[in-house]
Amino acid sequence: MIALEAVSCTFDRAGADPVHAVRALSLDVAPRETLALLGPSGCGKTTTLRLINRLIDPSAGRIVVDGVDAATVDPVRLRRRMGYVVQTGGLFPHMTVRQNIGLLCRLEGWSTTRTRSRVDELLQLVGLEARAMVDRYPAELSGGQRQRVGVARALALDPDILLLDEPFGALDPITRHRLQEEFKAIERLVNKTMVFVSHDLEEAFLLADRVALLKDGRLVQVGTPDELRERPADSWVTRFLTSRPGADAPPDRGDA
Amino acid sequence: MIRPVAWATLFALVMLAAAPVVGQQADGQAARIVIGSKNFTESRILGEMLALLIDEQTDLVADHRSGLGGTLVCFQALQNGEIDLYPEYTGTGWSIVLEEPGRIADPLRAFLHVQAEYRRRFGIEWLRPFGINNTYALAMREDRAEALGVHTVSDLRPHAGSLRAGFSIEFMSRADGWPGLGPFYELELQSVRSLEHGLAYEAIAAGAIDLVDAYSTDGKLRRYPLRVLDDDRGFFPPYHAAPIVRADTLAAHPGLAAVLDRLAFRIADDVMIGLNYAVEEDGRDFREVARGFLVAEGLLDAAPGGDQAASRRGGLMAFAISRLDDTWRLGWQHIQLTTVAVMLALVLAVPLGIGLVRTGIGERLALGAAGVVQTIPSLALLAFMIAVPGLGLSARSAIVALFLYAVLPILRNTLTGLRTVDADLVDAARGIGLTPWQILLRIQLPLATPTIMAGVRTATVISIGVATLAAFIGAGGLGEPIVTGLYLNDTRLILSGAIPAALLALLADHGLGRLEHRLTPRGLRR
Numbered sequence A: 001m002i003a004l005e006a007v008s009c010t011f012d013r014a015g016a017d018p019v020h021a022v023r024a025l026s027l028d029v030a031p032r033e034t035l036a037l038l039g040p041s042g043c044g045k046t047t048t049l050r051l052i053n054r055l056i057d058p059s060a061g062r063i064v065v066d067g068v069d070a071a072t073v074d075p076v077r078l079r080r081r082m083g084y085v086v087q088t089g090g091l092f093p094h095m096t097v098r099q100n101i102g103l104l105c106r107l108e109g110w111s112t113t114r115t116r117s118r119v120d121e122l123l124q125l126v127g128l129e130a131r132a133m134v135d136r137y138p139a140e141l142s143g144g145q146r147q148r149v150g151v152a153r154a155l156a157l158d159p160d161i162l163l164l165d166e167p168f169g170a171l172d173p174i175t176r177h178r179l180q181e182e183f184k185a186i187e188r189l190v191n192k193t194m195v196f197v198s199h200d201l202e203e204a205f206l207l208a209d210r211v212a213l214l215k216d217g218r219l220v221q222v223g224t225p226d227e228l229r230e231r232p233a234d235s236w237v238t239r240f241l242t243s244r245p246g247a248d249a250p251p252d253r254g255d256a
Numbered sequence B: 001m002i003r004p005v006a007w008a009t010l011f012a013l014v015m016l017a018a019a020p021v022v023g024q025q026a027d028g029q030a031a032r033i034v035i036g037s038k039n040f041t042e043s044r045i046l047g048e049m050l051a052l053l054i055d056e057q058t059d060l061v062a063d064h065r066s067g068l069g070g071t072l073v074c075f076q077a078l079q080n081g082e083i084d085l086y087p088e089y090t091g092t093g094w095s096i097v098l099e100e101p102g103r104i105a106d107p108l109r110a111f112l113h114v115q116a117e118y119r120r121r122f123g124i125e126w127l128r129p130f131g132i133n134n135t136y137a138l139a140m141r142e143d144r145a146e147a148l149g150v151h152t153v154s155d156l157r158p159h160a161g162s163l164r165a166g167f168s169i170e171f172m173s174r175a176d177g178w179p180g181l182g183p184f185y186e187l188e189l190q191s192v193r194s195l196e197h198g199l200a201y202e203a204i205a206a207g208a209i210d211l212v213d214a215y216s217t218d219g220k221l222r223r224y225p226l227r228v229l230d231d232d233r234g235f236f237p238p239y240h241a242a243p244i245v246r247a248d249t250l251a252a253h254p255g256l257a258a259v260l261d262r263l264a265f266r267i268a269d270d271v272m273i274g275l276n277y278a279v280e281e282d283g284r285d286f287r288e289v290a291r292g293f294l295v296a297e298g299l300l301d302a303a304p305g306g307d308q309a310a311s312r313r314g315g316l317m318a319f320a321i322s323r324l325d326d327t328w329r330l331g332w333q334h335i336q337l338t339t340v341a342v343m344l345a346l347v348l349a350v351p352l353g354i355g356l357v358r359t360g361i362g363e364r365l366a367l368g369a370a371g372v373v374q375t376i377p378s379l380a381l382l383a384f385m386i387a388v389p390g391l392g393l394s395a396r397s398a399i400v401a402l403f404l405y406a407v408l409p410i411l412r413n414t415l416t417g418l419r420t421v422d423a424d425l426v427d428a429a430r431g432i433g434l435t436p437w438q439i440l441l442r443i444q445l446p447l448a449t450p451t452i453m454a455g456v457r458t459a460t461v462i463s464i465g466v467a468t469l470a471a472f473i474g475a476g477g478l479g480e481p482i483v484t485g486l487y488l489n490d491t492r493l494i495l496s497g498a499i500p501a502a503l504l505a506l507l508a509d510h511g512l513g514r515l516e517h518r519l520t521p522r523g524l525r526r
Helices: A045-052 A075-080 A097-107 A112-125 A143-154 A173-190 A201-207 A225-230 A235-243 B004-022 B041-057 B070-080 B090-097 B107-122 B142-148 B154-162 B169-173 B178-185 B197-205 B247-252 B256-263 B269-280 B286-296 B316-322 B324-359 B363-375 B378-386 B395-419 B423-431 B436-473 B479-488 B491-519
Strands: A002-013 A016-029 A034-038 A060-065 A082-085 A161-165 A193-198 A210-215 A218-223 B032-038 B061-068 B085-089 B124-126 B136-141 B164-167 B191-194 B211-215 B226-229 B241-246
Touching: A002 A045, A016 A045, A016 A060, A016 A218, A034 A045, A034 A201, A045 A060, A045 A161, A045 A193, A075 A082, A082 A143, A097 A112, A097 A143, A112 A143, A112 A173, A143 A161, A143 A173, A173 A201, A193 A201, A210 A225, A210 A235, A218 A225, A218 A235, A225 A235, B032 B041, B032 B070, B041 B061, B041 B085, B041 B241, B041 B256, B041 B269, B041 B286, B061 B070, B061 B436, B061 B479, B070 B085, B070 B090, B070 B378, B070 B436, B085 B090, B090 B107, B107 B124, B124 B247, B136 B142, B136 B197, B142 B226, B154 B178, B164 B169, B164 B197, B169 B178, B169 B191, B197 B211, B211 B226, B241 B247, B241 B256, B247 B256, B269 B286, B316 B324, B316 B491, B324 B363, B324 B395, B324 B436, B324 B479, B324 B491, B363 B395, B378 B395, B378 B436, B395 B436, B423 B436, B436 B479, B436 B491, B479 B491
Parallel strands: A034 A193, A034 A210, A082 A161, A161 A193, B032 B061, B032 B085, B164 B191, B164 B211
Antiparallel strands: A002 A016, A002 A060, A210 A218, B085 B241, B124 B241, B136 B211, B136 B226
């Protein structure tokens, strides 16, 4: 479904050495698989996610989506085939819940009625009561509600692929656990190809079919949670898997 | 979502407001002669006299643009053909317009020289002078002059060390004023300071100073007990007033010169003092005073339409009510000027700001240019505008000047507004698949709208203030009574323009504040 072929991404910095955010990374994501990009701050996981929907273009290598080189596709078309959820929800503060979720539908030229029923359907999917929610503004929602709306928005055009950047990172532990459980249910329901970024081992092992472990822009190991636990590639993996059992690390925003 | 309806409504309002301003040209069938006059009493009275003669003794229609902001404005307007004629002074033509370096004392030589030079260089004709010589003079309080035995400027010399002078700013800065006069008469006074002319009279009446400069036909010379000192050695240049007319106007209307010449040598200095006094101190109407003189001289038939001398004396309330119609009319003009200017600025500055943010180039240049415009004194900018072809002495000049002032606040706020939109939001918008235009129109602009509106609000309030200066170039507005009031020293007249202008500014600020709130996306309101 998604194939990264020896992808590198280097950022030039004025007056400083360039940053190698991602180095020769190769990775396959199978259809309907959920893959977690896991690693410490600055390991390149967010950059990798942003490479997939071309928010960043790679310095070398190729990204193939659905058999087609992503570089040859109009980025806007590409992104509309991939839902995108960011840590804080990224909801537009001047739009109501309905407008936020329905924005892409309207831009795709859907009728008001069709958009309305789609929004209601999605709110139900993410466990929000449509009637109470649709006319609220993001400022009137709790953190958990905002994140659910963010997921609903990402699913609006029923994309085959869903990209999530630390979707639960900004939430308090209790809300986060509840949302993770619910997300697991949604995952099974919508059954899409998903790539999500996480710095939280427990979250990654709970939600992902496979986990890609990154360090300093390189792929260290990729496998199912069981494979990682039973056959760690090296001692760093072992340490990483044991050092922070379910630790609530601070939200990780800075890893370019 | 930006609210297109709101913008469209605003735009429609502008066009509505603009229509009368822009379309105020064509007047009727009879050929029009446009007369200018400067922003002081005497010039305006002379202008009224010329207008009355043209109206009633020719088949032309006179249009008097009174109170233009000084020699530069009048001369430029005359050169551009915005006006056909105005009363000018030989000394002014000599030193200000022709910039002759030398001093001249002989009135006839001065007149013949400016007449020949204007004809040769500008195609402007000096007609025969009115008779008055409104030159500078020194004046002293009658009792003090009597006590010191002073009759002439030379008589001051023995007392110079104990005399305090208060001279007008203009007199202090001109070669034919104090800088030349002091050395010429070898006067070294105890103190010399510059004072606003009206205040100088009050100061000398109160005994705070001993000497003032005066114009030899100043109406105040009759109000205060002042002795005008004889310029015994002939320092002050002659300032004989005469109508100056575009040569092509004279050629197009062959009878015109003869009619205007009927005023030649008809007005003596002390008569002019009386006329100025009648307006400034008795509070009589310019046109009425001008007509009274022409009738007395047998140049016009007795006044038709009776005595509508709505004298400026009387209670403040009664005065305000008597001016109500004028205030509405001028207020409406004021609103039109500012609305059109601010809307034009909005239409330019917002897209410009968007372009600058998107391309990231030229931003400093644009802000710098807009900033430089802000530092140009308003009057200078207005004076500059009338020299621009196609603008001239019209509302257009005022609108362009106001527009230039309004651009900076709107541009700056547009840039700030767009810049301060949360980068994560823009990133999220890109990530879910919005095109750059969709991000601009649906995310950035709506979120920047409150900031942009705050800029519009600032621009509007500034423009309402600056628009009071539009009266200096005859573009009307609430500045008209302020300008007239300033040179008549008539506080009530000043207030009758200043108070409505201030109210208008407050009202605009309040109204735009509400609009700003309404245009603020609901999700952002606190």
